[in-house]
Every structure is written in structure tokens, then in C-alpha cells.
Amino acid sequence: MLSLESIQGPADLRALSPEQAGLLAPRIRQLLVDTVTRTGGHLGPNLGVVELSIALHRVFESPRDRILWDTGHQAYVHKILTGRAGALATLRQAGGLSGYPSRKESEHDVIENSHASTVLSWADGLARAQGIQGVVDRAVVAVIGDGALTGGMAWEALNNIGAAADRPVIIVLNDNTRSYAPTIGAFADHLALLRGPGAPKALFESLGLAYLGPVDGHDITSLEAALRRAAGLGRPVLVHCVTEKGRGHTPAEQDEMDRCHAVRGRSTGKASGDGSRSWTSVFGGELAELGASRPDIVAITAAMLAPTGLGEFARRYPDRTIDVGIAEQHAVTAAAGLALGGMHPVVALYATFLNRAFDQLLLDTALHRAPVTFVLDRAGVTGDDGASHNGMWDMSLLQLVPGLRLAAPRDAATLRRALREAVAVHDGPTAVRFPKGSTGGDIPAVGTIAGIDVLRRGGGEDVLIVSLGAMAGTCLEVADRLTRHGFGVTVVDPRWVKPVAPALVELGLNHRLVATVEDNGRAGGAGSAIAQALSDAGAATPVRTFGIPQHFLEHGTRADLLAGAGLSAQHLARALAEILFGREIEELEHQPLVAVEQHSG
Template identity: 60%
Template sequence: MAVSSPVQTSAPVLSGLDGPGKLRAVPVGDLPRLAGEVRAFLIEKVCAMGGHLGPNLGMVELTLALHRVFDSPRDALVFDTGHQAYVHKILTGRREGFGTLRQQGGLSGYPSRAESVHDLVENSHASTALSYADGLAKAYALSGQGDRAVVAVIGDGALTGGMAWEALNNIGAASGRPVVVVLNDNGRSYAPTTGALAAHLAALRQDGGMQACRNVFTDLGFTYFGPVDGHNVAEVEAVLRRARALGRPVMVHAITVKGKGYGPAEADEADCLHAVGSVDPATGAPHTPSGLSWTDVFGQTLAEIAAGQQDVVALTAAMLRPTGLHLMAQRFPGRVFDVGIAEQHAVTCAAGLAMGGFHPVVALYATFLNRAVDQVLMDVALHRLPVTFVADRAGITGPDGPSHHGMWDLALLSAVPGLRIAAPRDPARLRSLLKAACQVQDGPTALRIPKTTAGPDIEAVARIGGIDILYRSPHRPLDILLIPIGPLASAALEAAVLLEEQGLGVTVADPGWVLPVNPALPALVARHRLAVTIEDGIRTGGVGSAVAQACRDAHVTTPMLTLGLPRAFIPHGSRTTLLARAGLDGPGIARTVLDALTGHRPGHTAAGPTPTASGRAR
């Protein structure tokens, strides 16, 4: 292809691209400038809107090469994890949408099937792309479409997950299927990648270009190309064309730099500005400094507990800093273990530590704890081991969307025999409940904390049978009992004031330890005309269901409402807005209660018999 004229060369390249077809027509000589324009666009938009900055800055040239070699969507491109797909979105016609990135109703921060035919997998749970690729390649072969290529782009951090190796084992065994695995090796997930695989990849990087060398990938049946410079579009493009032409499993090992081309990210050794809110593009500093988060409180408290309790150890799955464990790691580095993106292993490893006489604290995002429920059930609870699970980002998380909302944990964990679950309402309760959990020696415990700034402490006005009474209407009948779970106590207190203004007597009770149900709670329910549980997990099988069952078992006939999230995948948006849409803010709770008392029961929030004004169930 002829080199562009000086006039053409001076014009912006990115503005003329509305799809991969035009990208393939860009002269090779213009690709470095295009990469610079994409990088500048990312810095401008992500610094303004928030999102995953560091991972995408490292993916610019690699993604350009992918879309020049492979014909998406006919050729399948699957990104693992999806937070490195921003450049893919830009190149597939969604550049204008970045002004609404991760905003409600706007562009998703992950691949989205609803947005584009170029997005196959809406993934943010790591280590899955290779299994998708194996299945797609099998489907294309079975349907006579063997000329369609399947490409899985996986970061070296995601390759630490066991599921990735299950897939590699299957892909490599079937040498006739054309699967190209692009290993985006930047030496880190959130933080630097650790373990034997990281050492092996480092050795391959050091060998530099020994494509015929024997390594773990060749032993699994892959042709290995690499390491290649992931920031040289022409070099990556040439290797990808060779990989495609082979028509068999190929591993392309590309070396990239997380945060490439943006000084603040490259200088941020902690996480290379992995994920940011709105920040100053000149410095990478937040525009509005946030207050102390729930994660901060947890991290500080656990470090303090560890100082006085020598049997406490901690584990996480590639989330040392995001879960707050870096504070304990700084003080007691030998007692904190980052196992990589391997939640199942983390939980069963914790079981082994507990068998050996320690009290492990396993800190995971609530959405990722889902991946290890079998291990919680069969490896920890079955053996009645003293392991504490801390589910960070529980409930509605906000702009990361459906795969990140931590809304399933209560329903899943409620089925685990012997597991005691706490939901602190404020920082003081987080500290006390975590300390109590670390003292438990006869079985597992769990605490769930949200993704938000930790608010002020909410002191109890009374305590009944281990249940904190947060509010009690003076000189009023016992009409309504509100039972909020964890930080929804604030919304329940707001609702109590609104209901009291309608002439109703209201009690707000916080059980603290929410599962199993405190035996004193049914007796408290029985003293009221209507009881309402309020949780930011799915209504089906959560705390509300357990409280209702406990009341039935105790022959308590007080009508109940179960407020919570619908059994659905909730899109991205702000935590405040999404909770309000689910009726879990103060006005929403009050409105639902008043509707129930007058016989209008909103189906998306309330469950159970509807009380009449006299309190009898219809």
C-alpha cells in the first residue's frame, strides 16, 4: 500500500475510523500516530468519566494489530478480562459513546452483547476466555465453518486461574482446531503477578525470541511465538498472520507495559492506575478525594487484630490492595498470601491453614466469592473450620455493572451449614464484628461490606437479645418493624421518620449477625403488625427468606415484606441510583410499606401476605 502524502499524514487518523474495515486500510506508516491518538483519547475520556485506564493504555498497539489481522465479528475475539477491551470498543464504532462511559444508560465498561456484534462475551470474571474459545472452535468445526478463526486475548494475571489451564489442556490436545491465544504479558494483574507461572514467563521474556524453545505451552500442544513487542503494531501483526495461517493452536506471547504512554500510570507502581474515578489527567490524582472507605476500615482493623492475635493470617486472589490487605502485608508480610486469580484455591488453601492451627481471613470481592461456593461448602464448612470470609463490594457496586454487583452472596451462603454471616451497619460494627469473627474457633464466619465511603457510626438506643434497636417511636403502638441488613440501616432510619409522619409507630432493629437468624428476632417480629426485611442482595433465598422461615417455625403470624434486589442482572449505574430504583432508599422503603398497608403491593420489592390496615393478612 502506498505511503500517504504529507497532507494526509498530518490529518488525524482516528477520527476517520468507524469500524475495523477502515482500520485495515490505514498505511503501516500511520499506525504509530494512530496508536498515539487512541492513547490520548483514552486518557482524556477515562480521566473524565472514570474506568479502567492502565490496562487499556497497555492494549493499544496489540488491539490495532488484532483488528487488522482478524475479521471481527466473523472471526471471534474474546477478551479476558473484559476491562482491557476499551480499544476494541473504540475500533468497532463506539468512540462517541465514551462520553457516557460506565454511566447509567451509557457505554458499558466491559464488552456488551447489547452494544455490538463485535462483543461475544460480557466477561469480567477472569480465566474464562480460553474455555469460550475452545467451545467456539468446536462449534465452528461441527458446523463446517472451520475457516473462522477464534482468538482469546488473556492477561498474564488471568492465566493464574485454574480454569484457564483446564481450557489450555483441552485446546492443546486438539491440534486441528485453529485457536490463537494472545498472552498479554505485562507482569501484573492489579499488582505484580506472583507464583511459578510468573517466574516461567519472566524466563521466557529474558530468553528473548527463542520461538523454538520448549516451554509449558509447547508441552501442552501449542506452537509458541514470542516474546514479541506488544507495542510494535507491525511486529505483532506479522506474528498474528503467521499464527492464523497455521490453522492449529498457537500461543502468541506479547510483552506490554500497563499504563503505557501515561506518566502517572507508569510511575504508579502499586497498580498503574488500574481503575480510576474522575481524575486530573495531568497528575492522575482524584478530582475529589474520597473519604475513608469500608475497605480502608477493614484493612486497618485486620492489621490491628493481626498484631495481637498471632494465629490470624490472610489470603486474597490478586486483590491485595483493592481488598485492603496491603496494610497487613506491610506489617506482617509472611502472614499474607496472594494466590493469584484463583478463588477456589484460596478458599481450600485457607482450609488447610485452619487445619494447621491458624485462623485465615479470606478477602475477596463478593462477586468473585461466588466462584468458590463449593469450596466454602465442602472444604471449609463440612470440616467446621475457623475461616473468616470478607466479601468486599457486597450488594450494588455501581458502574462496573452486572458481573460485578455483589448481590448473590447472601442467597448462596445462606445454604451453607454452620456458616455465621455478619453485615455491619457502620465502621464501629465492622471493627467489633471482625474481631468477634476472628475469635470463632468452631466453624466458618463471613462479613460483607459495600463499595462506598464509610458513613458515621449509628449507635443503638437499646439492645434486645443481641439485637441492636436503632430507632423506636416514642408513645406509639408497635406498627412496623424494619430489619435492615448492614449499611441499609441508614435508609431504614430515613424510612422510619417518613412512616412516623404518617402516624405509624416504627422500630428499626439491626441483628448484626444476620444468618443464622437470631432466635430473638421472631419474638420481636411478633410484637409488631408488620415486619419488613431490607437487604441489598437478591430477595430469593436471602436474609428475608430466612427470617420469614424462622418466624413460621416459631409460629409467628405477623405479615412480612421482603425488600431486596430482583432476581435479575442489574445494569451499571451509580450505587445510589440503583438502590433507589430497587426501592431500597428511605422514600422507597416507606412507600412500599404504605402501599402494603393499603393493599397495594409492588411485586418487585415485597413478598409475603399483604396486611390490611388492621394488621390481618389478606
């Protein structure tokens, strides 16, 4: 019997008869369901592209022909067909397969594409390079979903691809009517017309592309015929494939919200024990409550309504909830326009996606002092989603924005407080950032100093630890370890990390050493801003900033990645002891030293 393990590469797939190729589809779906429900990952998108992936690898000769995926979370079947079926059980696990294309995994993974709407620009550049070099026997195939085509960058690329009749880019449109949730907007309406009877002339033909379709995306024979025809045209062409997200898995087919877009791995049976909620749900509940007393609040999402916690707000206030599609740049400038019109927009994004709209944040929002609140989920280390989804740049980027105020709450209580304070600001942008996962138990302050929360009062003035955001629990453990060895340690949480509070500078002046701890990149982060503020005040106090090294992190658990970055309590305590006294704490003497940035006044 034909097994998936016998497919060690696309050549094995091309050697099969059409009937044999068709028999692979249900086996691939079963493998996906069995594996991804255990490991966690993007199940629905991959169930929808099984036949399409088979057809692509039977028609084109990867890696000679370049098959590019947008977004890469729909490439699990591609991984299976390129010899990685046996490794799928390690998906998103430390040392295992990435949840996105990974060039170090396989020569068939051309680009590491995990943010949407970029693949057409990649394809345009590759095709241009081949044209300049006189290469005529290699295809460039870009697979993009209808949801990703709501992003502006995709249309910038289409504008260029369609203008060159001799540049044979093959665009495969995987039209499943969804991004995370149903695709919205005028373009989605146009695709709906194309799928219906008596379809009008496709917009794509007006842009200079040949249009083939719509094609049944679950009929391998029809797909292969359309793809071969596209390859023979020698010009830019779009093949419109209609697929069903989550196909073949009843829970996905019956889920009208996201069709099992992403599923969590099976529970280990271990409970946190604190009964805490997720950061996302705490934010979502608080925003919905604020909406009742603040009719000017408008929520904006870039095709991620439920994942960013806006579901309850949307249910209560549908007229004040806006989904712009996968278009972060538009979301931010549109928010500035809403603010100009008297509203207070709350833009909810994953932290790593704000990178895409930095110009709009800087010049359209901050320059105009627009009262827009940015809520950044998945800040810091997210773990199993991999390098592109770790939100380790937000506090560094936001430090560059004049007039922006940034909060990093440590727990559910301070998140609620920060959100209320943020939407009360009327003279400029604000941001509230928090990590993925559970909030854990609340960490009460033992006192306050000019708005700065004191989490622990030291028995001396050896070390001031400035805990930034969700690192509070770790910082308190560091203080316990150092105190047991005779050091006087004070732990504070400024809550609002930008601008640096004058009272925090005063505290720093009264200690022998200031240490900042954040789950953000060290370069230009909140710790660097605190060190600069102390330096500007003429402080001689040395400052040590602890954070994430400036390199792309592999996928793994948040705890493991933080420990690998030297942000465990054990590593931090040892590093601080050595800085203070030039000697090691005995219980940590076999641990490697953590890398830190050092500043002195």
C-alpha cells in the same frame, strides 16, 4: 488529518497503511487518558494494549472472526476501533458505554467477559462448535493476560485446547507481568525466563500448542506478522506478546503498585461532610491491628491485595500475607488447609468473586468446620462496574452453607466489632460483608435486645423494620416518614444475619407487620431466612422482604440503582403504608409501587 472518529469499524482500520495505523496509537492513548481520568475506569490495562488491539483488528475480520477478551476491562481500545470512540465519554455512566464488552452495544463484543480466566474455555467451545458444523473460514482469537493465566479454569481449558491439533484456537498472551499488581507464582517465573535470553522450551509447546514469541507488544508490524503466521498454522497456537501496562502515561509508568490499573473519575467537588473512611480502609486498618495480638491470623488475597484493603496487613506481616493469584477456588481450600494447621485465615474477596468458590466454601470449609473468616467487599450494589460486579448474591448463597455465621455491619463501628467477633470463632466459617464506598457516619443503637441493636423504638407495634447491613440509614428515614403519618415503627439491626437470632423472632411476633430491607437479591436472602424463621415459629405475622430484583443490573450510581430497585426511603414508606392500611401516603401517591416478596406465617 486522520481522526479516531473516522474509524467506524475494523474495515476502516484495515484500509490504512502501516504508517497511518501507527499514527493512531498516540491519539488513542491521549483519548484514553483524557476520558478515563474523567469518567473513572481501567486505564492502565488499556494503555498497554493499544498496538495489540490495532494489530488484532487489522489481521482478523471481526465480527466474522471472533475476538474474545479476558478480562474484558482491557477492551476499551477494542471499543474505540469498533466505532465507539465518540461514546467513550459516557464510559461507566448510566445509559453509556459499559466498562466491559457488552453484546447489546456492538456485534464485535462476542462475550461479556468481566471475570478473569474464562476466555480460553469460551474459545474452546466456540472452536469445537465451528468444527462440528464444518466451519473453516472463521478464526477464534482469545486475548488473555498473564495475570488471568494464574486462574485454574484457564489451565483446564489449555488441557483441552492443546489436546486437539486440528482445533485452530489462537491464544494471544498479553504479558505485562501484572494482574492488578505484579503476577506471582511459578508460571510468572516461567514467563520471565521466556522473556530473557537463551529461553528454554516453552511450557506451552509441551501442552500441544505452537508457540510464537516473545513479540514486542508495542510494535504493530511485528505483531501483525506474528498474528498472520498464527492464523496460517491451522492448529492451536499461543502468541506471546510482551506489553507494558500503563504505557505512554507517566503516572502509570511510575506507579510500581498497579500502574493505574483502575482510576476514579474526577471529583465533583462535593464532600460527604461526615469525614468517614471507606469500608475497605476501615476493614484493612482493623485487621492490621488484630494481627498484632493474633499471630495465628493469616490474610489471603486472590491478586487483589490493595483493592481488598490488605496493604497495611501485608506491610506489617509479610510472612502472614498470601497472594494466590487469580484463583479464588484455591484460595478458599488453601485457607481450609491453613485452618486445619492451626491458623485463622482471613480471605478477602469482592463479594461477586466468592461465587466462583462456592463449592470450596461449602465442602472444603464448612463441612470441615474450618475457622476461616471471609471478608466480602463490594457487597450489594457497586454501581458503575456493571452487572457482573454487583455483589447481590452473597447473602443468598451463604444462607445455603450449614454452620456459617454471617455479619452485615451498618457502619464503621459495627464493621470493626464484627471483624473481631468473626476471628474469635473457632468452630466454623464466618463471613463479614460490606458495600463499596464510604461508611458514612456511625449510627448508634438506642438499646439492645439479646444482642440485637435497636436503632429506633416505636410508639406502637405497627411495623418492625429489620435493617440488614448498610441499609440502616434508609430504614431510619422510612421510620421517620411513617411516624409522621401516625404509624408506630421500631427499627432493629441484628448485625449477625445468619443464623436468625431467636430474639428477632420474638420481636416479630409482637408486631403487626415485619419488613426486612437488604441490598441483596430478594430470592433466598436474609429477609427470606427471617420470614422462614417466623413461619417455623408458627407466627401469623406477615413478613415483607424488600431487596434487589433477581435480574442483572445495568451500570449506574449505587443510589440510582437502589432507587430503581424500590429501595429508596420514599418507595419503602409508601409500600409499607399500603400494606398496613390499603391506602397511599399522600406525599408519595404519584410514585410507582415497589415490588416485594410476601410471606405469611
